[in-house]
Amino acid sequence: MSAVMITRKVRKWEKLPGKNTFCCDGRVMMARQKGVFYLTLFLIVGTCALFFAFECPYLAVHLSPTIPVFAALLFLFVLAMLLRTSFSDPGVLPRALPEEASFIEMEIEAANGNVPAGQRPPPRIRNVEINNQIVKLKYCYTCKIFRPPRASHCSICDNCVDRFDHHCPWVGNCVGKRNYRYFYLFTLSLSLLTIYIFTFNIVHVVMRSVDNGFLNTLKETPGTVLEVLVCFFTLWSVVGLTGFHTYLISLNQTTNEDIKGSWSGKNRVQNPYSHKNMIKNCCEVLCGPTYPSVLDRRGLMQLSPVSEFSANDTDASPCSSSTDSSNSSKTLPSTKRAILCLHKPRPPPIRNNPTSDDLKASITDTAHTSPAHSQAEESSAAKTPPLATPETDAEASVAKSH
Numbered sequence: 001m002s003a004v005m006i007t008r009k010v011r012k013w014e015k016l017p018g019k020n021t022f023c024c025d026g027r028v029m030m031a032r033q034k035g036v037f038y039l040t041l042f043l044i045v046g047t048c049a050l051f052f053a054f055e056c057p058y059l060a061v062h063l064s065p066t067i068p069v070f071a072a073l074l075f076l077f078v079l080a081m082l083l084r085t086s087f088s089d090p091g092v093l094p095r096a097l098p099e100e101a102s103f104i105e106m107e108i109e110a111a112n113g114n115v116p117a118g119q120r121p122p123p124r125i126r127n128v129e130i131n132n133q134i135v136k137l138k139y140c141y142t143c144k145i146f147r148p149p150r151a152s153h154c155s156i157c158d159n160c161v162d163r164f165d166h167h168c169p170w171v172g173n174c175v176g177k178r179n180y181r182y183f184y185l186f187t188l189s190l191s192l193l194t195i196y197i198f199t200f201n202i203v204h205v206v207m208r209s210v211d212n213g214f215l216n217t218l219k220e221t222p223g224t225v226l227e228v229l230v231c232f233f234t235l236w237s238v239v240g241l242t243g244f245h246t247y248l249i250s251l252n253q254t255t256n257e258d259i260k261g262s263w264s265g266k267n268r269v270q271n272p273y274s275h276k277n278m279i280k281n282c283c284e285v286l287c288g289p290t291y292p293s294v295l296d297r298r299g300l301m302q303l304s305p306v307s308e309f310s311a312n313d314t315d316a317s318p319c320s321s322s323t324d325s326s327n328s329s330k331t332l333p334s335t336k337r338a339i340l341c342l343h344k345p346r347p348p349p350i351r352n353n354p355t356s357d358d359l360k361a362s363i364t365d366t367a368h369t370s371p372a373h374s375q376a377e378e379s380s381a382a383k384t385p386p387l388a389t390p391e392t393d394a395e396a397s398v399a400k401s402h
Contacts, residue, residue: 037086
């Protein structure tokens with residue numbers, strides 16, 4: 001029987017501490033709360049399906065065949081931007097390892113010194129200079145790191161996200177450094193698609209009302225009425241959201257910074273990331289480089305080794321006799337014999353320093369077995385005095401007293 005150490009390799013996404021869900025072996029990364037994302041997908045697909053079923057056949061014949069073609073291209077682009085935003089890593093920062101976290105804690109304690117009892121320790125902040133302006137880096141107590149500039153901790157996903165904009169439940173993911181441009185393109189294309197469908201719904205109703213009347217047209221096309229209602233209520237929110245993010249992009253600012261008033265507070269601190277030019281700011285946000293993910297979700301990592309016992313049925317058990325091993329090998333499997341062998345009682349250990357009682361017992365046993373041997377021992381004992389122990393001295397003192 002021998003112990004075999006087995007190391008199992010798993011993907012890193014299986015051990016990430018954040019509140020995210022992964023699919024397709026770590027290729028798809030989303031938040032756990034995905035109910036609103038499914039609602040968004042249902043509204044987009046359902047509205048476009050009604051438009052292609054009711055309006056497009058009539059408009060393609062009576063107005064232009066390019067209307068359904070352009071609507072299909074716009075729909076596919078909206079769907080692609082939505083999935084790209086929802087299924088990608090928004091820029092999650094990895095947490096510090098235990099060794100790194102302890103080193104950072106030691107640095108903070110050394111910098112702050114001993115804090116008297118009853119006083120709060122100073123805030124954990126580091127200052128860096130960006131474009132001749134001091135920017136404060138805050139310490140994250142959850143991730144055990146000093147967050148980079150413009151990064152923030154998302155309470156829903158429980159992760160620090162680089163250039164954190166906001167957590168959007170409609171896309172089921174955070175919006176950050178790696179997926180912000182796709183989020184903006186999604187809102188922009190969705191606004192165009194909503195306006196496009198709403199406009200041609202009105203055109204379709206007007207063209208059919210000329211021949212059949214307005215009320216008869218509404219009765220004949222119930223899908224058109226449903227589309228008009230959905231587009232009317234979603235048009236204002238989607239177009240307003242697109243306009244708000246267009247304003248933020250022109251200033252090179254995030255939603256989180258705008259809500260907190262980071263660059264428009266009491267101190268009137270200027271935005272160090274703005275180029276003072278709307279075109280340059282838009283080009284940096286929308287046309288800048290694509291940043292790689294720093295998580296390495298699909299990388300391999302080794303778990304702690306696990307020991308397993310492997311035994312051969314033909315080998316004899318080292319703690320049993322030949323007869324026991326032959327009989328047990330026929331009745332018990334190897335793993336059970338190994339367990340019984342481990343639980344078998346062991347002989348008592350041999351004492352290194354025997355007591356006087358042990359010496360007396362050994363002398364009496366040898367006296368009964370061989371008289372010649374006992375005589376030899378007595379002669380040798382007469383030549384060499386016995387060892388004095390505390391017990392023998394006590395016995396001698398008791399004998400003298402009697």
